[in-house]
Amino acid sequence: MKKLLILLFCLLPVFAHAGEAQDLAKDPVLEKRMIGLAEKLRCLVCQNESLASSHAELAEDLRREVRELMQKGMSDQEIMDYLVARYGDFVLYQPPVKSYTMLLWFGPFALLLVAGLGLVVQLRKRRETVPEAELTPEAHQRAAALLNEEDKS
Amino acid sequence: MMRFLLPLVIFIVLAGFLFVGLGLNPREVPSPLIDKPAPAFVLPQLHNEKKTFSPEDMKGKVWLLNVWASWCVSCREEHPVLMALSQQNIVPIYGLDYKDKPEDGKMWLARGGDPYVASAMDREGRIGIDYGVYGVPETYVIDKQGVIRYKQIGPVTPQNLSETILPLVAELQKK
Numbered sequence: 001m002k003k004l005l006i007l008l009f010c011l012l013p014v015f016a017h018a019g020e021a022q023d024l025a026k027d028p029v030l031e032k033r034m035i036g037l038a039e040k041l042r043c044l045v046c047q048n049e050s051l052a053s054s055h056a057e058l059a060e061d062l063r064r065e066v067r068e069l070m071q072k073g074m075s076d077q078e079i080m081d082y083l084v085a086r087y088g089d090f091v092l093y094q095p096p097v098k099s100y101t102m103l104l105w106f107g108p109f110a111l112l113l114v115a116g117l118g119l120v121v122q123l124r125k126r127r128e129t130v131p132e133a134e135l136t137p138e139a140h141q142r143a144a145a146l147l148n149e150e151d152k153s
Numbered sequence: 154m155m156r157f158l159l160p161l162v163i164f165i166v167l168a169g170f171l172f173v174g175l176g177l178n179p180r181e182v183p184s185p186l187i188d189k190p191a192p193a194f195v196l197p198q199l200h201n202e203k204k205t206f207s208p209e210d211m212k213g214k215v216w217l218l219n220v221w222a223s224w225c226v227s228c229r230e231e232h233p234v235l236m237a238l239s240q241q242n243i244v245p246i247y248g249l250d251y252k253d254k255p256e257d258g259k260m261w262l263a264r265g266g267d268p269y270v271a272s273a274m275d276r277e278g279r280i281g282i283d284y285g286v287y288g289v290p291e292t293y294v295i296d297k298q299g300v301i302r303y304k305q306i307g308p309v310t311p312q313n314l315s316e317t318i319l320p321l322v323a324e325l326q327k328k
Binding site for chain 1: 179180182183184185186252277278279281282283284285287288
């Protein structure tokens with residue numbers, strides 16, 4: 001009796017199935033395309049997670065939405081525009097170049113330029129301020145003596 | 154002198170930026186739907202599934218669309234505020250019961266009171282996506298032309314109600 005029960009329990013997983021994987025099986029090509037696009041999109045409720053990797057409920061809904069839009073024949077760009085119209089540029093991991101993202105895109109280069117110019121100016125200035133050291137005759141003699149000493153040894 | 158002054162200035166500027174950053178809420182995503190027409194929908198009502206609700210029905214009125222759910226924790230916080238507002242008859246509040254089971258939604262309203270003229274049922278959250286809903290509760294102020302004028306992300310509080318929402322409603326009602 002006990003063995004039969006154990007056997008029955010062992011058979012239980014046969015009836016188990018993963019609901020979420022179904023869509024993947026239906027159309028693997030579309031699913032791959034969806035994941036590819038979802039990796040470029042940000043999950044709204046979780047900080048710094050892509051739509052592809054998030055398990056949040058909203059992310060699942062949005063993946064479903066993306067999947068359905070793809071089935072309708074929309075291009076990746078159209079789907080991105082669709083989501084931007086609803087959630088704003090925040091959903092894009094790569095922010096578009098706009099007037100208010102200029103600082104974000106070009107700020108680092110501007111900083112590099114400023115730092116580079118600063119360095120050049122600083123180096124020039126130093127060259128001017130450090131005069132060629134002029135040796136007194138005594139120092140010359142000492143230097144020569146030291147050099148000679150080295151030659152001997 | 155310059156040697157110490159420059160790093161100090163840079164430090165102060167940086168600290169200023171960081172200080173401002175402390176006060177910003179990274180979870181708050183500004184909605185691109187402000188000043189755009191409220192997305193259309195027709196959904197069954199929570200209390201009478203045979204009747205529908207659509208933003209189209211509200212043309213000519215200033216109204217609030219409050220996205221709520223029985224499972225939403227912050228909704229409990231704003232619920233008394235909405236109850237008080239509904240009793241003042243200043244502006245009609247309509248609900249969008251987001252990703253909820255009708256039984257649960259009804260039960261939650263029966264228990265805490267129903268501030269809504271009617272609630273529409275968005276069981277699968279599709280209308281929520283059209284409205285850019287990402288964190289319940291959210292409240293939209295919609296004007297007479299059906300244009301979204303303001304979106305409150307997170308609970309309505311006595312403070313944001315009296316400082317932002319009600320003055321805006323009064324202004325829109327005059328137009």
